[in-house]
Amino acid sequence: QVQLQESGPGLVKPSETLSLTCSVSGGSISTYYWTWIRQPPGKGLEWIGYVYYSGNTNYNPSLKSRVTISVDTSKNQFSLKLSSVTAADTAMYYCARRVATNPRYAFDIWGQGSMVTVSS
Amino acid sequence: AIQMTQSPSSLSASVGDRVTITCRASQGIRNDLGWYQQKPGKAPKALIYGASRLESGVPSRFSGSGSGTDFTLTISSLQPEDFATYYCLQDFDYPLTFGGGTKVEIK
Numbered sequence: 001q002v003q004l005q006e007s008g009p010g011l012v013k014p015s016e017t018l019s020l021t022c023s024v025s026g027g028s029i030s031t032y033y034w035t036w037i038r039q040p041p042g043k044g045l046e047w048i049g050y051v052y053y054s055g056n057t058n059y060n061p062s063l064k065s066r067v068t069i070s071v072d073t074s075k076n077q078f079s080l081k082l083s084s085v086t087a088a089d090t091a092m093y094y095c096a097r098r099v100a101t102n103p104r105y106a107f108d109i110w111g112q113g114s115m116v117t118v119s120s
Numbered sequence: 121a122i123q124m125t126q127s128p129s130s131l132s133a134s135v136g137d138r139v140t141i142t143c144r145a146s147q148g149i150r151n152d153l154g155w156y157q158q159k160p161g162k163a164p165k166a167l168i169y170g171a172s173r174l175e176s177g178v179p180s181r182f183s184g185s186g187s188g189t190d191f192t193l194t195i196s197s198l199q200p201e202d203f204a205t206y207y208c209l210q211d212f213d214y215p216l217t218f219g220g221g222t223k224v225e226i227k
Contacts, residue, residue, distance in 0.1 A: 045156075045164065045207055047216040060215040061121070094163055103170045105211045106154050110163035 002027035004095050006114035012089075013120050018082040020114055022095030029053055029071065033098040034078040035107065036069060038091040046091075050098060051078050085118045092116075122146050122210050126219035132227040139195040141222045143208035148188045152212035155184055155193045158221075159204045167206075168193065198224070 008020035022034070036048040049059035051069040059067045063082070071078040082089060093116055097109040123146040133139050143153065151171035156164040166175045168184040171191055181196045195202055203226055208219040 044221050045209075045218040047218070058214055062215070096163075103173065105152065106166045106169040106175065107156070107164070107209075108166055108175070110165075113163055 002097065002109050004097065004109055004111035006093060006095050006111045008114055008116070010115055010117060012085055012116060012118050014086055014118055015084055018080070018085050018089060018093075018116055018118075020080045020093055020095075020116070022078050022080075022111055024076045024078075024097075029073055029076045029078065033100055034069075034071060035096045035098050036080045037094045037096055037107070039094070039113075040088075040091045048080065048082075048093075087118050090116065090118045121215050122149065122213055122217050124208055124210055124217050124219040126206075126208055126222050128222060129220060130223040130225060132225045133198050134227045135198055135200060137198045137227075139198050139202075139224060141193045141206055141208075141224075143186075143191045143193070143219050145189045145191075145210055145212075149210045149212035151187045152210060153184075153186065153191050154209045154211060155182075156207045156209060156218075157202075157204045158207065164207065195224075 003025045005023045012018045030053045033050040035050040039045050049069050051057045051071045066083045068081040092113040094113045095111040096107040099108050125144045153171045155168040158164040167178050172184045183194045205221045205223045207221050
């Protein structure tokens with residue numbers, strides 16, 4: 001079965017760039033919308049954006065100026081970069097697969113999450 | 121962005137109780153709504169899509185209803201493994217937005 005695994009630094013300094021990678025195993029990254037979602041400690045979920053396997057992207061306007069999501073189909077991976085981070089970006093970052101085949105629209109597979117703390 | 125308002129933010133219930141959680145959208149979203157369950161330290165899990173369609177493997181005690189702006193998630197008979205936080209998600213328009221969550225605790 002398809003599994004997702006996030007990887008990347010757990011600590012990032014303020015003003016620097018947060019970088020995470022999600023590795024997809026057990027299936028191809030082709031088709032589906034590959035998504036990043038975050039959750040600050042003790043708070044709710046925020047959709048960051050997605051990359052389609054073709055490379056098309058869509059970002060949350062609240063983060064759009066700082067976010068880049070990309071896909072590497074040869075490695076079956078997709079990545080998140082968030083620039084100019086502050087303490088407000090401290091969160092658990094999840095990668096997830098979004099199914100978007102009418103009528104089923106859902107985040108059906110999630111990674112375990114990667115905790116990123118922004119601190120000097 | 122479409123705002124999703126969940127209520128209550130938390131509730132206490134006993135095993136066997138019927139539990140209802142509501143989610144209201146700031147504008148009509150047809151039936152483009154999903155429900156997710158999150159247990160402590162775990163990633164969310166999809167329960168329902170299209171407002172009322174159960175994901176494969178989800179127990180039938182979970183049900184969803186609603187259309188337009190008002191939606192409900194019902195657990196017909198609460199089980200010990202159902203104590204968790206539940207989130208609604210609108211996927212009618214981007215940016216996709218979640219409700220604030222409802223924490224279901226043991227009474």
